[in-house]
Structure formats: structure tokens, C-alpha cells
Amino acid sequence: MAAPGENLRINSDRLWDSIMEMAKIGHGIAGGNNRQTVTDEDGEGRHLFMRWCDAAGLEMGVDEMGTMFARREGTDPSLPPVYVGSHLDTQPTGGKYDGVLGVLGGLEVVRSLNDLGIKTKHPIVVTNWTNEEGSRFAPAMMASGVFAGVLDQADVYGHVDKQGKKFGEELERIGWKGSEKVGDRKIHAFFELHIEQGPILEDEDIDIGVVTHGQGLKWLQVTLTGKEAHTGSTPMPKRRNAGLGMARVIELVHEIAMDYQPDAVGAVGHMEVYPNSRNIIAGRTVFTVDIRSPEKEVLDAMDGRIREGIDTICDALDIRYEIEQVGAFDPVTFDAGCVKAIRDAAERLGYSHRNIVSGAGHDACWINRVAPTAMVMCPCVDGLSHNEAEEITKEWASAGADVLFHAVVETAVIVE
Known part of the structure; x- marks a missing residue:
């Protein structure tokens, strides 16, 4: 498959501005975010994301777990799409980048494709998985777990928070319980961009983590x-x-x-x-x-x-x-082909990189059970996450999104 040229990059200013705009919703008292799943703040963040997707010409679908799927059509709509994304929900004292970088980095992939007038053979779907954090309703990675068939949808609907409110009822209350059956979608490949949530990349002054495995x-x-x-x-x-x-x-x-x-x-x-x-x-x-x-x-x-x-x-x-x-x-071994696409992208773009094991759980860990999957990681300051002091640099975010862009576009196949 043809690889995009090394001069093709995402719009780093737009990506950073979008992250900062999303961070205004559920703004935390110490500079981070409190946008826990299926709260009013989560609903507001979803609406902002949907407006951006509409402006980018994407078609939005929402399943019964509230997961958002924003589709950019390919030249062959019959082909299974390449999915890219993460989550917009946060911890009660969360940072601005955990999950958000992956969703908005995915959005930036399709925005940049639009800017450059590039078409792909496979459709590309930007995804916001519901309740990755699990801070309000256990377990974590809930919607992706239901999608992958490892969690029962009816069961998780009945899970309650500390106030005794049920997940399913709260999802419906904020207006994001969709009609699409969960797990029906065919996925050609799934890519997730995420901050490392650990200190290795920063300590070693490395731009990109190529995630080969996930911790069990x-x-x-x-x-x-x-x-x-x-x-x-x-x-x-x-x-x-x-x-x-x-x-x-x-x-x-x-x-x-x-x-x-x-x-x-x-x-x-x-x-x-x-x-x-x-x-x-x-x-x-x-x-x-x-x-x-x-x-x-x-x-x-x-x-x-x-x-x-x-x-x-x-x-x-x-x-x-x-x-x-x-x-x-169980421990996760990510798809060799998707991992190679990420590594090749980092090398093509001249970013330093190393293999890394994800110590945290991510939606990609569940999706790996049903589709070829891999992750891109970028450094975070002092390895700090799940904390309002969580911080990354604009340059780190841009490098991660550039690699994501190249891996996704190569997998989706550029139409010459």
C-alpha cells in the first residue's frame, strides 16, 4: 500500500486549540478536568465533538452504549473502515489529555485529509468510546468491553454510582443512548493515540512509544x-x-x-x-x-x-x-501489521521511537480482541496522569498525531 509523503503533517495549531477548547468543559479546580461519564459535562463535551465532526463533513452514528462513530466516507463504501479514537470522559480530578488527545487526534486526521484533498479507499471512523475511565460506573473500558463481547450490555446498564444512579438511566438522561446495536460494526483496523501515563518516554527523551503489548x-x-x-x-x-x-x-x-x-x-x-x-x-x-x-x-x-x-x-x-x-x-499482544504501520510512520517522519508496554488499560485492549489494533504513545510530564497536573507539550501532541495520521492513512489506502 502507498505511504503518505513525509511532508504531510497534521495542523498542530488546530489540534492544540481543540484540546484547550474541550478542556473548558468540566474545568477542574486545579486546572484539569472533571468530565465523568454520562454527566451533564460529558454530554456537553459530546455536543462540542459532534459540532466539530459535522463541520468536517462526517456522518455521526451512536450505539446503545453511547459510543460515537464519526465516519469519513471512502471511495469504496463497502470496505470495512479504519477506526481511530479513544475517550472524552475523565477522572473526577483528571487531566486535559488522557483520552482526549486520542479522540481529537483522530478528528485532526480527517480534518487534515480534508485540507489536503486526500481521499482514501477505506472509510475512516473517529470514535469516542463511552466510560473508559470507570471512575463513576465500574468497570473501566465499559463500552469497548461490550462492543468486544466481554461485558454484558444489560448488566452494565444496571451498574450504579455512589448516589445509586444507574448507568443506563443516566446515559438516557443526557440524551446519548443511541439506537445502533452494539458490536455490529466491521473494523478493518483500530488505532489509538494516548499519552504514556508513565515516565519512560520523557526520561529517555523519546518522541514516540510504539505500543507492542498491554499489561494484563x-x-x-x-x-x-x-x-x-x-x-x-x-x-x-x-x-x-x-x-x-x-x-x-x-x-x-x-x-x-x-x-x-x-x-x-x-x-x-x-x-x-x-x-x-x-x-x-x-x-x-x-x-x-x-x-x-x-x-x-x-x-x-x-x-x-x-x-x-x-x-x-x-x-x-x-x-x-x-x-x-x-x-x-489477560495481557494483550497488539497486531503486528498495525504496530509496523506505527513504527514505519515514526521512522518516515524522523521521530525517535521505542517499543513500549502499556501499563494502563485502554479501549484498544478490548478492541484488539475483535480487530487488528495498535497504539501510539507520546510522553507526558513526569509521567503524571489521572491528576489535574497532567501535562504534555504541543510538540509531543503534534508528533503523536503526525504518526497517527500516517499510520491511519497508509492503512486506509490513499487513492491516487
Whole structure:
């Protein structure tokens, strides 16, 4: 297939201005964004995106999960489209670039094609997946998971937020529950541009991350039950301290992750202590364990060692435990052809690049199950994300979008 010439670039000013305009919606108190899924702010961001798509001459479709598909027609409409995109929803204290760069970078691909008068054989569809973050309604990557057949649509409609509101009802309330059946679309290839959300590219002064794999993960919820007692009058040997048990598990998870470097990671995240009183020994703790690796064998080994370690810790402290697996997906190997298209684009454009493993979950990880898929990553300052201080440079965004443009257009096939 013919590759676009190295002089073809996206309009970096327009891309950056669009990102800044989207960031005005759900503006956070510390400079980031709070545009959580199926909130009024999410709805407002969707309307802005739709107006931009209309102006670019794209045909909008919306499925029953609220995912937006903006189509630029190809010269052969019967061919399956090349899809490009990410998500517009954010964490409650999120940044301006996580997900947004991928959606608006995809929009910039078709805007630039329009500017240059370039036609492609395959249609190109810019996509905004609903509820990638999972911050308001679990799980993360919800709409792409339903599309790929790994999550049940009726089930996720019933998932509730902290206020008891149901996802399906909130999606309908903001007016973005479409009529299109989920998962019916044929995908020739899917490309996602994303900030790295880690420090490697910036630390090594590299422009582009060519994502070859995605981390598999397991999420465990652990409940430790000891006995509440007075902190002052209970002898140390007599204590059944669930708080101490949690502390030892935190250290255990860290040590096990360190044994599987360089790619494995692990941490205890959400923590609850009961009764959480200054002068009562903790009788119960509930906390989550997050472990990740690009190798399934390593992930399973970490899981097994953590379970064995918890059993040993609890036996020594005379406390009980329960372990529930509350989330999991296997490691991802992205499509070799799509990965090559990204690497070739970076080389053609003269950008420094390296292979990288995505430590975070992304919509591309689910779509990879049903279509050839790959990801482009650009650096972010200090590797910081899921934080209002999340930051990238205009040059990083432009480099990522340039590579995305070339990979998408080469795959969609330029019509001479």
C-alpha cells in the first residue's frame, strides 16, 4: 500500500486549540478536568465533538452504549473502515489529555485529509468510546468491553454510582443512548493515540512509544477480620489487629512486584479501616490489590504468591481473610501489521521511537480482541496522569498525531 509523503503533517495549531477548547468543559479546580461519564459535562463535551465532526463533513452514528462513530466516507463504501479514537470522559480530578488527545487526534486526521484533498479507499471512523475511565460506573473500558463481547450490555446498564444512579438511566438522561446495536460494526483496523501515563518516554527523551503489548491485570478485594479492642489496655501479644495485617500485605505486594521486574507492577489502592477510631484496634480492613504484567504466567505467579502470603500473614496474626477477584483481563499482544504501520510512520517522519508496554488499560485492549489494533504513545510530564497536573507539550501532541495520521492513512489506502 502507498505511504503518505513525509511532508504531510497534521495542523498542530488546530489540534492544540481543540484540546484547550474541550478542556473548558468540566474545568477542574486545579486546572484539569472533571468530565465523568454520562454527566451533564460529558454530554456537553459530546455536543462540542459532534459540532466539530459535522463541520468536517462526517456522518455521526451512536450505539446503545453511547459510543460515537464519526465516519469519513471512502471511495469504496463497502470496505470495512479504519477506526481511530479513544475517550472524552475523565477522572473526577483528571487531566486535559488522557483520552482526549486520542479522540481529537483522530478528528485532526480527517480534518487534515480534508485540507489536503486526500481521499482514501477505506472509510475512516473517529470514535469516542463511552466510560473508559470507570471512575463513576465500574468497570473501566465499559463500552469497548461490550462492543468486544466481554461485558454484558444489560448488566452494565444496571451498574450504579455512589448516589445509586444507574448507568443506563443516566446515559438516557443526557440524551446519548443511541439506537445502533452494539458490536455490529466491521473494523478493518483500530488505532489509538494516548499519552504514556508513565515516565519512560520523557526520561529517555523519546518522541514516540510504539505500543507492542498491554499489561494484563488482576484486581483483588481483600477483607481481613480480627477483633476490635482497646488500644491502651490490650496486651500486644493478645491483639488480633486487622490493620497490621493490611500493612504487611501492602509490603508483600510491593516485594512480589519487585521480584518480576522490569515490567510487573503491584500496589494496594483503596483502603478502608473499621471502626477507624483513634483508640480502637482495627477489627476489620477492606482493601484492593492491583497487579499487572504483560506475561500471563507472571501475572498468575504473582496472584498465587499473594494469596499464599496473605494466608501466612493471617495465620501469624490470628485473623481471618476473604479474597475476591473483582476484575481481570489477560495481557494483550497488539497486531503486528498495525504496530509496523506505527513504527514505519515514526521512522518516515524522523521521530525517535521505542517499543513500549502499556501499563494502563485502554479501549484498544478490548478492541484488539475483535480487530487488528495498535497504539501510539507520546510522553507526558513526569509521567503524571489521572491528576489535574497532567501535562504534555504541543510538540509531543503534534508528533503523536503526525504518526497517527500516517499510520491511519497508509492503512486506509490513499487513492491516487
